[in-house]
Amino acid sequence: MGAAEAPLLAVARHGRELVFVGNGRWIAVHGRALEELVDAALADSGGADSARIDFSGVRALDTVGAVLLERLIRGLGAAMPAPALVGLERRFEPLLDEVSRGCHEVPPATVYVNPFVGALNVVGRTVAETARDGEQFIEFMGAATVAMLRVLARPTTFRLTSMVYHLERTGFRAVPIIALMTFLIGAIIAQQGIFHFRRFGATTYVVDMVGILTLRELGVLIVSIMVAGRSGSAFTAELGSMRMREEVDALRVMGFDPIEVLVLPRLVALIIAVPLLTFLGSMCALVGGGLTAWVYGGISPEIFIARLQEAIALNTFEVGMIKAPFMAAIIGLIACMEGMRVGGSAESLGAHTTASVVKAIFLVIVLDGLFAIFFAAINM
């Protein structure tokens, strides 16, 4: 295509008649240039009372060209009798007809809102949504409890295979990462403790600190957070994509209760897996702490164990373990509930998976706080 080509649109005035001469290829690649030409032509079309558009030089016309030609015709038609279009090749006529049939009013996208009112609106919606969240959580917990009671009444209906499968995925497969993480946490706490207690000459107290901290709080917290991120997100994504593909509806119309078939096995698997992982995690944290105490603080394993026996009563260990199944239930319920709330789009799946992990971790920490108050009240 040479540069010597005639301009895409030329305007000439013959007395009170405007003559537009189109040339070349009115196609998408020239979109911007064409639009500018058309708008400029429309802008100084005043003072004429008739117009003619000669398109015999146009060799190619696609939707972009047709829409712009239509804009030109329509724009001119607003100020004078509809312009005559001559020379348009016959093959382009159906396209122009198709394009001019529409209304071309682009619906307004956004409406202006006062930012203050907008902000209030957002706050209000968030509050209402949070309340609805809470309501739904309680409802879901109720549904799960009912399903659990129904299964307890007829234990043969429990999906043991499914539960074992989820137990393997959420429990057994998580062992290496949980062991490694809690080992490192134990080691880090011990190392920090040694540096600070050494100044008071109370190095051996590091054993008390590591023991109480990991058995009571950190073991169960680290495991819960890890499980929420690892298995909770997986549950939400699985159930969510099942909902998107109407698999959940298929279960329901076949007479199955999705809560019983999908949620209960996962929930039970988590309630079994998290205490086991917590025990493992606490032990690994003690090993990590003991090793660091030996290397950094010169506390030999014999002294560490003897000191641990003195410092830690059984109830410290029990406090940690009692919390574990509750944490598991919270994570499982949140994950499954969010999964069941996924709508039709990929975006909704992502949003609910994020919500699942964030809410689960938040509630785990809130619950831990409530337990701390409770155990303090009963002197445990």
Place this chain on the structure above:
Amino acid sequence: MNPAPSDRTVPSREPIIRVRDLVVGFGERTILDGLSLDVMPGEILGFVGKSGGGKSVLTRTILGLTPKRSGTIEVFGEDIDTLNAVERRAMERRWGVLFQQGALFSSLNVKQNITFPMREYLDMSPRLMDELAIAKIEMVGLSPDVAEKAPSELSGGMIKRAALARSLALDPEILFLDEPTSGLDPIGAGEFDELITTLQQTLGLTVFMVTHDLDSLHTVCDRIAALADGRVIAAGPIETMLASDHPWVFAYFHGKRARAAGFADQQRGR
């Protein structure tokens, strides 16, 4: 058939898609085994075959979504293996694809779905893009207020239409349709067939349509190609199909459903 609206580079009697000795397989299984097919510019080619027989695989292979083992594919007269990345992108601009489930981006509304490829490839003002999007929406027979809706708010037929509007966003020369009428009621399917014919004539498209819909084959397709055993066993207008004595083709075009769609009448008439 109508010639193409823009000055297309392909001379009119050369096939716009030329597939030769194509072999595609996954692992041990060979799906397409020495398939050859020509699609002529400006025609609507219906592609039929057994479920799982490789119809979609052929489409995906031409589009470059599935790797092939051997054979050549030429589109617009150019071998797709020899193209570099820039040429490849230029070629992708010249075809539009309607996926079976629509494949509208669920995070964008309909208008954004249609303007998405325009934003990427074309230099024009947002106002013109919006206007074009509305024009395309109306071309496929949807009302303009669909523009602001999310794909999840649309019915199956509307999704197909919106997806068709998106596949037309860049004024393609070839349109690939993967079972465009599946999941539509007969009236909706009939309207869709009509729409495809109209668009094909208005925009001068070449249409490659994978379909099972005997009515579509009957009413819209200029030519039909039948796939069995990994190759095209018959290609030509409906008369050729009806005359074929290949057992699968015979069963397909002489079955009860084919008779209901009016194929047998045509045969009796000859």
